[in-house]
Amino acid sequence: MNFELIKQINEYVTESLLEAEEQEILSCIDSPDYPSSQDISEASQLIQSAIQESKRRRLAERQAAFAAHQASHADSSEGSRRRTASEMVADIAKALQNRDNVPQGLLLAFREQQNNATDEDVARIWRDLVALGLIEPDDTDSDR
Numbered sequence: 001m002n003f004e005l006i007k008q009i010n011e012y013v014t015e016s017l018l019e020a021e022e023q024e025i026l027s028c029i030d031s032p033d034y035p036s037s038q039d040i041s042e043a044s045q046l047i048q049s050a051i052q053e054s055k056r057r058r059l060a061e062r063q064a065a066f067a068a069h070q071a072s073h074a075d076s077s078e079g080s081r082r083r084t085a086s087e088m089v090a091d092i093a094k095a096l097q098n099r100d101n102v103p104q105g106l107l108l109a110f111r112e113q114q115n116n117a118t119d120e121d122v123a124r125i126w127r128d129l130v131a132l133g134l135i136e137p138d139d140t141d142s143d144r
Contacts, residue, residue: 083126085119085122085123088122088123088125088126089122091126091129091135092122092125092126092129092135094135095129095134095135096134098134101134102134
């Protein structure tokens with residue numbers, strides 16, 4: 001027997017099980033050539049363990065990605081502490097001049113905020129533009 005024949009037989013068996021009535025399937029449990037209740041319970045536990053392990057692994061991956069994301073934002077806030085408000089305003093103006101990369105409405109929102117902007121507002125806007133990828137904090141450090 002080749003692998004393709006076994007695969008096709010497996011598909012037929014699976015299809016017939018999916019079409020069978022629930023009572024018919026349940027009546028086969030513990031019958032000769034069918035799984036026992038214990039086999040089904042063990043398989044269920046194995047499947048549940050595999051699902052839990054997969055969830056743990058995905059959670060760990062996402063936590064690591066989030067930690068990296070937070071670290072990159074910590075770098076940008078550290079960069080904003082090293083730059084003066086006027087340097088950040090220059091970075092913001094330079095970023096907003098490139099209209100192709102600026103999301104629609106962002107320029108208008110900035111214009112509305114700039115009249116009463118404090119140094120903290122400028123730093124927040126600068127960090128937001130870093131987070132959007134419109135300002136590279138590493139590039140601004142090399143300007144000094």
